[in-house]
Amino acid sequence: MSPSSDTAHRVDTAGSALGYTELHPAQRDSVAALAGGRDVLALLASGYGKSAIYQIAASILDGPTVVVTPLIALQRDQVESLRRRTGEMRAVAVHSEQTTSQNDDAWRSLETGDATMLYLTPESASRPDTRRRLREMSVACVAVDEAHCIAAWGHDFRPAYLRLGEFVDAIGRPPVVATTATAPPPVRDEIVERLHLVDPFVAVGSFDRPNIHLSVVRHHHAIDLTDAVVDDVVDRVDALRSGAVGLVYVATRAQTHDYADLVGQRGVDAIAYHAGLSRHDREDAHRAFRDGTVDVVVATSAFGMGIDKPDVRFVVHTSPPESLERYYQEFGRVGRDGDDAAAVLHFRPEDLGLSTFFATRNPQREALAGVYRAISSTTAPIPTDSLAALPSASGRAAESAVELLDRAGAVRWQDGGWTDCGMETADAVELACEAAHRGETAARSRVEMVRKYAETTRCRRRVLLEYLGEVPSGPCGRCDTCESGASTEPDDGDGRFRPGDVLHHREWGTGDVVSAESDRVTVHFPDQGYRTLSTAVLLDENIAE
CATH class of the missing domain: 3.40.50.300 (P-loop containing nucleotide triphosphate hydrolases)
Structure with missing residues (x-):
């Protein structure tokens, strides 16, 4: 998608006012899509200006832009950076490390129009009073920075990230831009699903950082x-x-x-x-x-x-x-x-054992049962906040439980709350535990991909870029395996399997080919994670098609 000349000029002018003198086409196209009311998924390498997309969009849209970021320190840095760069657009933050008076001042700045950007953590976005205030302001855009956190698992899991799609719907469903530098194809799919993105414009830059x-x-x-x-x-x-x-x-x-x-x-x-x-x-x-x-x-x-x-x-x-x-x-x-x-x-x-340990999530059956009973015992959809207040589970345990029940298909989000899918509590708990097991299996497979990177004799950059969904043309010359002579021109086999191909496995279902060599193929399966399979076995035993 290329913006009209008028739109492109408007975006460039707004960017220059913020100190962005030269925009990448992916940045310009993303801002133009937002200005046209379309959702955006922007995948750009670190340091390539993802924040410029929503900062420029905020300066040309009518109404406040809400930016959800994972860290308060990151909010503080971006707010101060914007204040230094220009006096024409003010950004404010609302978070737990500010006083009540400071947060009240921030809200007043948004209400009067003195500020046009609000930074929140996912946890702040989950608060009912935050949603109520924003619903009354006609929010122009929501930006979810570091969107790959939505797909986190294990000790880094933050349930509030999974409620951001609900947050966007609750404040009036403005256009959404999700930005990240680290989203292999399976993570991209989960971002789109979890944020309820509708036909998003997807901007993908190269992930290669050759320097x-x-x-x-x-x-x-x-x-x-x-x-x-x-x-x-x-x-x-x-x-x-x-x-x-x-x-x-x-x-x-x-x-x-x-x-x-x-x-x-x-x-x-x-x-x-x-x-x-x-x-x-x-x-x-x-x-x-x-x-x-x-x-x-x-x-x-x-x-x-x-x-x-x-x-x-x-x-x-x-x-x-x-x-x-x-x-x-x-x-x-x-x-x-x-x-x-x-x-x-x-x-x-x-x-690698420590990483494998961190990938483990032990579902609490009591919390799963309590949350499911609470959802199934009422005819009206029940909000996540009400589940977090249940005596049978702590707030975090309840949020984790409803996330697993959702993954298992035992509950669904409908009309501002959770409803059950009509099964017995014991069956719902069992399905949720199976979903947890699948998640752990996938997380452990990601650990194994780290092993593959560390132990490879191929071009190390090629292994990394293939994992991220990008296929380089040859060895990079800027990694230790290339310099040692261990890496050679890529051996992609006989062309029967290529990165990006869809492979149908008899046991594991449909998967996407990540990399292909003469004797092996690495495939990502939704429920199994990354699997490296023998090409000969795949063909001789007719396991895949």
Whole structure:
């Protein structure tokens, strides 16, 4: 879709007023689609200006734009950035770390038209009073930033993300733009479904970041890995120019302090960050990172979503993340200025066990039964907030339960609330537990794809891009396997299976081919996740067609 010349001019003019002097066609087309009342799914690489889409749209639409972001720190950064960039458009945030007076001032700014953008967390968007206020304001657009969080599983699961489609419907169903840098095809489908997007305009840019060098360092023993990480970080810090920084991602909160101390003993100015720190300490770490007054931030995955510091030069992971989309998200914080940067994964196969553990969700049968009984005992649709207040389950357990019941087809969203599908409670609970098992199976398969990336002898960038739904033309020349000579021209087999093909498996149903080699095919099945299958077995035993 290409906008008319008048629309394109209007978008470009609005972008220039906000400091965006040159827009990518995907940005321009996305804003034009929103201005025309159409839903949008924008998939652009980290650092390629996803936030520009809804910021520009907010400046040309009539009425407030609501931006849902996962982190309060991210809201604070974007609000301040907009205030610095222009005095013509004000953005405000409403969240739990502000006083009641500050939140009231924000609402008044929206009501009077002094502010045109409101930032919320998913949890704030779930509040009935928030929905009531916005319903009265004729919201022009809803932006869901970091939309891949909708498909999170395990310890990162936030039930409020699954209620955003309900939120959009409750405030009058304005156009929605969902933005993310990390959405392989299965995640894209779930975003569309969960946000109730209608015939969305899909803008897909390349996920390739060729200025980022990719490498994996394998280790057999934990002590060897620790020593190697410290040496690696010290060497990279020595090469940093003034103001540039590096990131080190670790698996646990304790390790943030351990590694910060270890590199500190070698003369590196490092600061630890994790969600368990006080608000003051977290803000200090963000400020030091943004201002370049430290060499390195050592953090858990709680740090970094949405940051926009252009001169981060390296990201070192001390253990494998739980998925390749998570890894891409985290190393995508480097090299946004276009200069050379590096993403290094220090890898022990044994460390995949922690990621597998995090992928586990143990459904609470009592909570499932209590929630289903509450839904089935009334003829009127019951809102999620009422379920969260049930004595039989905590708020989070109730939200998790209704999400599993929904996945299982035991309940459905209808007319502003949940209704049952007419089955016995025991059957609904059993189906929900089966849905949980399928989710865990899929999550564990994503962990195995991390193993595939770490252990491959193919072009590492090609493996990553294929996973994200993009097929490069050949080896990148900017990863360790290419440089070592291990990677060769892609072996796509005899062409019988190609990335993007639909494959029908006799046992697992329909799946999408992710990658194809001469002897194996990796396929994503909705209920099984990622499976690597022998090409010979597929053909000889007629399992697939």
